[in-house]
Amino acid sequence: MRKTLAILRREFNARVRTRAFVLSTILLPVMLVLFSVAPALLSRGVTRTEHVAVVDATGDSLGMNIVAVLTRERLSGDSTGTGAAIPRYALTRVPATMGTLQHVVDSLVAQTGIGRHDTAGDLDGVLMITDTTLRSGKLEYLGDNTSALEAMGALEGSVSRVLVLTRLERDGINSGAVMGAMVPADMTTVKVSDGKATGESGTASFILCYVMGFLLYLMIIIYGLQTLTSVIEEKTSRIMEVLVSSVRPFQMLVGKIFGVGLTGLLQMAIWGGTIYLVGNQRAMLARMIHVSPAAMQQLPIPSMSTSLLVIFLLYFVLGFLLYGALYAAIGSMFNSVREAQQVASFVQITIFLGFMSLFAVMKDPGGGLCTVLSFVPFFSPFIMPTRWSLTAVPGYQLAISLALSVVALFAVAWIAGRIYRTGMLMYGKKPSLLQALKWVTTK
């Protein structure tokens, strides 16, 4: 046991202490957090009260109405936040006539967008309403934030609602009834599968499944090939000869696969943990950087339940060990990566099929095919976490799937151990698959 641990520790250290591992492990979470936090941070500047002067040359109540409506507008970002909502606008109504309009506006524009808004007179913009506004809908906004499309859109929307209501009232139609009638449909899409609402939008859960599947696919291949390469290196450097006299081939195999697997698990845990954190703990993250959680919703990172994270990591471990043992056995049969490539590609194709079958699952996660595939050891690492995230998987099915994986793991480890035992000291000749099978059966 101590010897196996020594090998495991060596494999783990040899990988984790490389610059490539550290960089790739840290880079993804940093980017993920950056992408989810950055928009919120950037939009923070816009979400403050804007100082707007309304130059009213309408000569009737329209200007008053607009000011009244705009005053009631609140910053939407804080609708879910704590504390009192912040007004979107701080308004100053400046009465004018069509004759003095231009003069008044000119004097206000002189105060616009210069200071840092620390004196009361500083303005973000000037809204100019004329006596033709009601009829033509034309009005003018002069400001330093005219390129902020969202802010302009909101302002225009508010004004046009006032215009509509005012016109309706002028024509003697009850504005309250119209307002009630005009509430638009606001549809939220929620993915429902097998009668279980996932609480996720369709896009988000698709992205989650895809990301999970792709990570599994990528990591199993990357770390599997690392196992294969390291076995071949041990053969060619002849360190194998030194080790084989004190360590059993099976101990070496187990130590190596677990060592490499632990490296992968560490990386996956950091990555999966980040997705979990960014997806599930958004509110906490938002508090940490002092932005509104709503602002962070912009990035469609789906929330990942704790149970899903655990199952995902569990199946990564099982999947990697299963494929890792195969890769190690293949590595032990050959003397160069190039020679091993041919046989390794069979394994790669299996992994690829597992990954591709994900798309079938996403289409019909409750279907019979998916249920069956989620029991098949070489595919279940891809299928089961996806099924779990999309539908309600009965506990016994999960148990069967896990049990079958473990049984397969022991079988593969036994076969791999026997191939490894003979292959690790074979040099020169390249064995055929048939010969390798003979190694398994001979004593």
Next chain:
Amino acid sequence: MTTAVSVERITKRFAGHTAVRDLSFAVPAGGIFGLLGPNGAGKSTTIRMIMDIIEPDEGRIALFGTATSSRDLSERVGFLPEERGLYREMKVLDHLTFLGEVKGLRSAEARTRAVKWLERLGLSDWSLKKVEDLSKGMQQKIQFAGTLIHDPDLVILDEPFSGLDPVNLQVMKDVVVEIARSGRTVLFSTHIMEQAERMCDRIVIIARGEKVVDGAVSEVKAGFGEHHIALTFAGNKEAASRILADRQLVAKVDDYGASAEVSLAAGASAQTLLATLVQANVELKRFEVVEPSLQSIFIAKVGDASHAPARAEAA
């Protein structure tokens, strides 16, 4: 006398040929034991069977009197294979520690010993360097230290001195001799007879997978006869050559030009040879009845052995 390694009638066949045939020998505890033979004689195959890396088709091997696999005795056995390597990317100290750990040492203990060994071999400054930065000689020293780091009772070295420069050779030889002096056992294989002659207490010579000589070095030499004469010529070499070619007097000549090692023919005596040489006016610088060198025993025996199977195959 207890036995460190006993090999009983082992045979190993590979596809197409027999690498080791019905081989038996015993390595007594304590001292240096040489496993000699030409290239391809089956030395490495024998050692691999002793180390339980491959299993013999027939026969039994026991270490310290038990049939337990050498892997389970790895705390007591040190092994340096003929083809040896290291992890190139690892730091020197970490690597040596790791080699101690796989022998069964605890981490901390292995590290302490690794530090001591690096000091002893003058490699302390390299502790934190990567293995690939070391010269080949230094790497061999690390491998050597890795074999001995756990203070094994039995040390098995397969061609330990091949490829060493004279300075490193001396260092390694001193280490081996010291192990034997402390009462532990060293079994090493070589095809360089001068080394074996100077270091070994006992030897086995194998050729074509079969044993041809077995015993204490002094016995082997005595058993090979006292009819060996070392000659160094000062002049009239032509006359000497004629006399040495006389099969009535001389059975075999190992001619080095200015000197020669001669085996007398049956019935001939050293006295007669000397008289004949003097009569023929051969000027001699040296005429000495000597023990045969392992080299000459080796050539005589292995030469026989390499002919014998050829005849057997023809028959």
